[in-house]
Amino acid sequence: MRVGRVGTLATAGLLAVSGAVAAVPGGSAAASAVTAASSTAAASSVNVSVNTLEGLGTIPATGYGLNSAVWDSQMNTPSVQGLLGQAGIGMLRYPGGSYGDMYHWQTNTAPGGYVAPGTDFDSFMGTVKTIGAQPILIANYGTGTPEEAAAWVQYANVTKGYGDKYWEVGNENYGNGYYGSGWEADDHSSKSPTTYAQNVIQYSKAMKAVDPTIKVGAVLTMPGNWPDGSVATGDSADWNRTVLSIAGSAVDFVIVHWYPNGTGAATALTEPDQLPGELSQLRSEINEYGGANASRLGVALTEVNAGVDEDTQPDALFGADTYFTALEQGVFTVDWWDTHNGPTQISTAPDGATDYDDWGVLSSGTCVGSVCEPAMNTPFPSYYAISMLSKLGHPGDQMVRAGTDQQLVAAHAVKQANGNLAVMLVNKDPANAYTVNLHYSGYTPSTATPTVYTYGDEASSITSAAQGSSAVQTLPPYSIETVVLTPSGNHVSTLKAPGSPVVSQVTDTQATVSWTPSSGGTATRYEIYRQFGTTSELLAESTSTSATIANLVPGTGYTFNVLATDQSGNLSPPSDPLTFTTGTPAASTCAVDYQVTSGWGSGYVTAITVTDTGPAPINGWSLTFTFPSTSETLSSGWNATWTGTGQNIEATSLSWNANLAANGGNSASIGFVGNNTGAYPSPAAISLNGTVCSTTYSS
Structure with missing residues (x-):
C-alpha cells in the first residue's frame, strides 16, 4: 500500500x-x-x-x-x-x-x-x-x-x-x-x-x-x-x-x-x-x-x-x-x-x-x-x-535490444541518429568490477577506440575517455558506464524504418501484420522478425506492406519488428516493436473461464470454471497452465489438488468433481490464491488433459 x-x-x-x-x-x-x-x-x-x-x-x-x-x-x-x-x-x-x-x-x-x-x-x-x-x-x-x-x-x-x-x-x-x-x-x-x-x-x-x-x-x-x-x-x-x-x-x-x-x-x-x-x-x-x-x-x-x-x-x-x-x-x-x-x-x-x-x-x-x-x-x-x-x-x-548474462549488470542500447551505437552498462555490485564482453548483431563497430562515459560510485562528475575496445570493457563496482561506438565503413542502407506495424485477424495460430512503407529509397521486400531476447528469427518476407504469419502457437506472446531490404540486400533500421498474444482455439473440446475476482497488491484470488464441450465424458481431469510472469506464485487453492513448480501450475480433480459430462452437461468450479510481486497477468493458454481449451477471461 x-x-x-x-x-x-x-x-x-x-x-x-x-x-x-x-x-x-x-x-x-x-x-x-x-x-x-x-x-x-x-x-x-x-x-x-x-x-x-x-x-x-x-x-x-x-x-x-x-x-x-x-x-x-x-x-x-x-x-x-x-x-x-x-x-x-x-x-x-x-x-x-x-x-x-x-x-x-x-x-x-x-x-x-x-x-x-x-x-x-x-x-x-x-x-x-x-x-x-x-x-x-x-x-x-x-x-x-x-x-x-x-x-x-x-x-x-x-x-x-x-x-x-x-x-x-x-x-x-x-x-x-x-x-x-x-x-x-x-x-x-x-x-x-x-x-x-x-x-x-x-x-x-x-x-x-x-x-x-x-x-x-x-x-x-x-x-x-x-x-x-x-x-x-x-x-x-x-x-x-x-x-x-x-x-x-x-x-x-x-x-x-x-x-x-x-x-x-x-x-x-x-x-x-x-x-x-x-x-x-x-x-x-x-x-x-x-x-x-x-x-x-x-x-x-x-x-x-x-x-x-x-x-x-x-x-x-x-x-x-x-x-x-x-x-x-x-x-x-x-x-x-x-x-x-x-x-x-x-x-x-x-x-x-x-x-x-x-x-x-x-x-x-x-x-x-x-x-x-x-x-x-x-x-x-x-x-x-x-x-x-x-x-x-x-x-x-x-532504442535497440540489449541483454546480459549477469543479474548484477543491466544493459541498454541506442542506435544514434549519426550511426553510432551507444551501450549503457549498470553495475549493481558494490564490491566487484566486471570484464564486459560485448557482442553485436546487425551492427559492425569500427576498430577505433570507443569513447566511454563513466559515473563512478559517489563521484562528483561524469568522466569521459577513449578506453577499451568495441569487444571488451571494464565496468567498475557500483557504476554507470556508456560505451559509444562508431560504425565500420561498410555500406549502410539509406532506407528509413518501416512505419509502426499493426496486427489484425489474430487467431490461435495466425495473425496479419501490416505497416506503412519505408522511405529513403526503394524497398525490394520487407522482412518480419520475431524477437527472442537478443536473438531474431525471420518469420516471413513480403513484397507488399502486409504479411500473414501462420503456424503460431495458441496463447503465446509475440514481439515482431519489420525491416526493409534495399536493392543491394542491405537492411533498414527496424520498425517500432509490435507485441500481441495469440488467442485460444475458437473450437475445442473444452472451455475455461478464468476470472480474477479480487486483489490487494501483493496477492489476488482467481475463480476458474472448467467445462467439457466435447462429445465424450471425462472421468478424472488435470488442468494445466503457466504463469506469464516470474513475479507470480501459487499460494493455495480449492476444489482441486493444486501444485506449482515455478511458473507451471496444475490442478487435479478430486473424487467428487472428477466427472465432466459431454457437451457441456456440467462444469467444475475451482480457484486459487496467487502471490505477486509486481505483475500478475492471466495465463494466455489453459489445457485440460493436454488439450488447449477455448478460454474466456472476466473480472
Whole structure:
C-alpha cells in the first residue's frame, strides 16, 4: 500500500507533501545482501549482447522527466535552471505531486500547504523555456473544477501562447480514502472511481473546448501496486477497469506512479526487472477496457523513485536502469521524484556513503540533528544518473535490444541518429568490477577506440575517455558506464524504418501484420522478425506492406519488428516493436473461464470454471497452465489438488468433481490464491488433459 510521504523542506521551514512513499533505509543489512549476491557470481566477467535488428522504439522528446514543486523556493533559480539544462531534462511536472489536487494556479495558492515565493506558473514556464523542456501540468481535481482547469488552458495556450500540450486530471486520486488510505485532497461528495471518471470527461471537454490540440490524461494505478485489484463495497470493478471503461474514450493518455517499496539496496536494484511485466499488464488493461481506440492511449510514468538510499549510489543505479526500462516499454515520459525534497533521517548506504532520506536530485543544504547535507543545490548521485541518459541517446534516437548474462549488470542500447551505437552498462555490485564482453548483431563497430562515459560510485562528475575496445570493457563496482561506438565503413542502407506495424485477424495460430512503407529509397521486400531476447528469427518476407504469419502457437506472446531490404540486400533500421498474444482455439473440446475476482497488491484470488464441450465424458481431469510472469506464485487453492513448480501450475480433480459430462452437461468450479510481486497477468493458454481449451477471461 502506498501512502503519502511528508518530507521537510528546511529552506522553507514548512512541510512539503510529495505523494511519494516512505523510504526504507538501506543500512548494513542491504550491504550484506548485495555482497552475498555478488559472491555467488560464477565469474568476474559478463557477456552483453546487442541486436540492432530488434527495435524498441525511439526516445521521445519528453522521455527524460523530473518533478518540480511549488513549495520548493529554489525551483526557478538560475543555478537550478543551469543544472536541469545540463542534465538534459525534457519534461518538467508541475505543481508537484499531491499539491496538484489543492493548487489554484490563478492565485498561486494551495490552502493547507505552503507555496514558496517565485514558484507561480509563469515563473515555472520561464524555467521550462530556459532549459528547452516541455511541461506536464496537473489540473486540480481534488479541490478545483473543470472551469478552473479550462481557464488555465486558456491562459497558458491562448493568452500566453505557451503551447502546453500535456495535462493530467489530478494526481493520486485513488488515495482519497475511498480504499482506506487517504492522503490526496478530494472535496467531492463521492470519492469513487466512477465519480472520478465521470468528472474526467467533464474536465477533458472543458479543457479541449479551449484548445483541441492538448492531450489530457487520467490517473490509473500500476498493476501489482495498491490499490490495484481492490474493489470497494458497492463497486463492480477496481479503479483501473472503472476509470478506463468510463473515461477511456475521453482522454489521450494514462498516468501511473511507481514506488516499488523494496527493502534495502539489494532488492531495490532488482526491481526495474518488474517494470516490463507491470507495464505490459497495464497495456492489456488499457486495450481491454479503454474503448474502441484504446491503442492510441499513451502511458506517462509521472512519479518514480526507488525510495531506498535516495541520496547515494543505489538510487542512481536504480534510476538509470528504470528510465530506459520504462521507455523501452513505450512509456512517453519518466518523471523522477523530485528536484528538491529535504532530509528526514540519516542512514548508511551499502557503499558506506551517508544517506539523508532526501528524495530530491539536488541537495536542500539542510540538516537532521548534527548531520548536514552538502551545500544547497549540490547534485546527488540520482542527478548524475539522469545526466547519463543523454550520453546514451537523444530524442529521436532508436532504442535497440540489449541483454546480459549477469543479474548484477543491466544493459541498454541506442542506435544514434549519426550511426553510432551507444551501450549503457549498470553495475549493481558494490564490491566487484566486471570484464564486459560485448557482442553485436546487425551492427559492425569500427576498430577505433570507443569513447566511454563513466559515473563512478559517489563521484562528483561524469568522466569521459577513449578506453577499451568495441569487444571488451571494464565496468567498475557500483557504476554507470556508456560505451559509444562508431560504425565500420561498410555500406549502410539509406532506407528509413518501416512505419509502426499493426496486427489484425489474430487467431490461435495466425495473425496479419501490416505497416506503412519505408522511405529513403526503394524497398525490394520487407522482412518480419520475431524477437527472442537478443536473438531474431525471420518469420516471413513480403513484397507488399502486409504479411500473414501462420503456424503460431495458441496463447503465446509475440514481439515482431519489420525491416526493409534495399536493392543491394542491405537492411533498414527496424520498425517500432509490435507485441500481441495469440488467442485460444475458437473450437475445442473444452472451455475455461478464468476470472480474477479480487486483489490487494501483493496477492489476488482467481475463480476458474472448467467445462467439457466435447462429445465424450471425462472421468478424472488435470488442468494445466503457466504463469506469464516470474513475479507470480501459487499460494493455495480449492476444489482441486493444486501444485506449482515455478511458473507451471496444475490442478487435479478430486473424487467428487472428477466427472465432466459431454457437451457441456456440467462444469467444475475451482480457484486459487496467487502471490505477486509486481505483475500478475492471466495465463494466455489453459489445457485440460493436454488439450488447449477455448478460454474466456472476466473480472
